[in-house]
Amino acid sequence: MLKKQLTVLFALVLTFPLAMAVFAQKAPAKPKEARWEGKVQRSSKEQSSLTVRKSGSTLEKSCVYDSSTKWVSQYHGDKKVNDIDASQVKDGDYVICKGTAEKAGEIHATLISKRLSHSPQ
Numbered sequence: 001m002l003k004k005q006l007t008v009l010f011a012l013v014l015t016f017p018l019a020m021a022v023f024a025q026k027a028p029a030k031p032k033e034a035r036w037e038g039k040v041q042r043s044s045k046e047q048s049s050l051t052v053r054k055s056g057s058t059l060e061k062s063c064v065y066d067s068s069t070k071w072v073s074q075y076h077g078d079k080k081v082n083d084i085d086a087s088q089v090k091d092g093d094y095v096i097c098k099g100t101a102e103k104a105g106e107i108h109a110t111l112i113s114k115r116l117s118h119s120p121q
Helices: 002-023
Strands: 033-044 049-054 060-064 070-074 094-103 106-115
Touching (some): 060 094
Parallel strands (some): 070 106
Antiparallel strands (some): 049 060, 094 106
């Protein structure tokens, strides 16, 4: 009986550190969520990108989009959101780009929102 208890105790002592090592492995890091807003300085349909300058600053970021990017327009403070397409966003429009920060100075946009109250008439 004592021999069985010692065998079980020895097995637990050996397997516990192994189990801890397996469960302690970290999940792959999620891409960092990013948000950038400002005026569109340049747009390139060939490269599927918008260069957006932050308001009141000289800082610019490139917002890269693809077929999965959702395009919307909305007046400031309004609950109604309109679905649009990429052709409706022009240079000078005020936009908010949300997505993931791929590399420095670039956002892979999952949502681009054209802000109608800031855009030129």
